[in-house]
Amino acid sequence: MYGLEAIAHNNGWTIAVTGACIVFAGLSALSFVISQLHKLVALLDRPPKPILEVVVEPKPEVRARPDCPSDLHLTLTLYQPLIDELEPEFELAELYALARKYHLPHPHLSIRCLRDAGKLEPLGDGIFRFSA
C-alpha cells in the first residue's frame, strides 16, 4: 500500500498532527514556565520581614494642672510668675508665648479672662501692664 491510502490506513494524519500539537504545546508550556521562573525565584529570595519589637516608651508624666480659665484666682496664680518674668510693660503676644512655653492650658482664654477682670491694663499700641 502506497501514497495517501497508506497514510490514511496507518492513521498517519492523526498521529502526525497530534504529535506535532503535543510537542508544540509541551514546549510552549515549558517556555512559559521558565519565563516565570525568575519571578518564583525572586519570591523565594525575598528577605524575611524583620520582626520589629514595639518598644513602648513610658509616657512622660504630665502633671495635672488646674484647668479652669474662668477661675480668676487660679489663673492669676498660674500667670503671675510669667508676668513677673516680663518687662512691666509688655505685649500680649509675649505673654502668650510664655504661656505656650510653659504649657499652660488655654492661654487665649486665660489671657482674655485676665483682661476682662481688668488685671491687664491697656496702654495703647498693643502694650499692656499688669495691674494688681
Next chain:
Amino acid sequence: MDLILQFLHNTGFYLADYRNLIMIVVGSFFVYLAIHKNYEPLLLLPIGFGIILGNIPFFKGFGIGIYEPNSVLHYLYFGVTSGVYPSIIFLGLGAMTDFSFLLGNPKLMLLGAAAQMGIFFTYLCALGLGFTAQEASSIGIIGGADGPTSIFLTAKLAPHLIGPIAIAAYSYMALIPIIQPPIMLLLTSKKERLIRMPDMREVSRKEIIIFPVVGMVLCTFLAPASIPLLGPFFFGNILKESGVVDRLANTARTAIIDTATILVGLTVGASTQGDVFLNPKSVGIFALGAVAFSIATASGILFAKFMNLFLKQKINPLLGAAGVSAVPGSAREVHMMGQKTDPTNFLLMHAVACNSSGVIGSAVCAGILWSFLIG
C-alpha cells in the same frame, strides 16, 4: 593441501562480496572526511572505521560477526539495540549543556519545537512510500538531527533498520555545513539576516538549578516514553549546575560520554554489513533522511519569520535553523551565516538556546511516537 585450501576458502579474499567492498569504500570515505576534512570527526571516525570493520568478510558460524550471538561485537552492539548507549550519551550531553541562554530568552524554545515538524512531515512521506508505521517513525526521527534519539527510537520500533538510520542521522549531522546554509540563504532575506538579537537578561543560579527539575517533570509527564532520554539528560545537567558534584559532572561529560560515543560509533558502523545494509530500503532511508533534515531546518526558519509578524523585538530567522538538535553544529553554522552577512552580529549564544530546546523537542517527539506505536 586440503588444509591450505580450506584456510584460503575461509579468508576474506575468498569470501568477499561486492557489497562488502562497496561498504569498505564508504567507510574509508567517512574516515577521510573525518580526518582530512574534519567533518564531525568524533562521530565519523568511529562510524567509518566501524563500517570497514563490519564489512570484513568472515566465515559465518564462528561467532565473529555483529549479528551472530555470542560474538564480542554482538555484546557491544547490545548497548545500541537495548537503547542503553543513547541514554548514557544523553547523560553526558546534559552535563555539557548550558541552559542559561534558553532561560534568558524562553521564547526561543518555540523554534526548537517548530524544527521538529520535519519529523512528522517525513513520517508521512515514509508512510506514503510504503514503510510500516514503526519504520516510518524511525525514519522521521532523523529529522530531529539527533543521532542518539534516532538510535533509541529505532531500537524500540524498527531494530532491523538501526544501521541505515543511525548512519543517515550521523551523516546528516556531519553534513550540516553543506545542507543547512543553502536553505538558510533561500528562506531569508539579507535584511532578516542582519537582525540583531537583544542582550539576554542575567539568569540567576537558582533558576539554572531549578530548571532541570521543572523541565524533566513537565516533559516526562507529557511524554513518559521519553524518560530514558530526558531523565539522564536533565540528571546530567543538574550534576553540572548544582556545583556540589563537580567530579561526577566532569566524568559524565568526558569519560562516560566518550566511551558511549566510541562504542555507538564503532558498533553502528559495524552493523552496516553489506549483505544486510545495501538494499533499496537503505537508499530510501537516506533520501528521506535528507528530506527530514531539510524540512526541519526550513520549518524552524519559517516559524521564526512567522513569530516576527507578532513580535516587537524581531528574532533573526536564521536561529530557526538551530532548532534542530545537532549540538553544537547547527548553532555554529547559524552563527557563521550571521557573521557572513554582518561580521559584528553574534548569534552563537541565541543559537545554542534553540539547539538545547531542539534536543528536548526531539526527545519528546521520540517519546510521543514510541507511545503511539508501541502496540
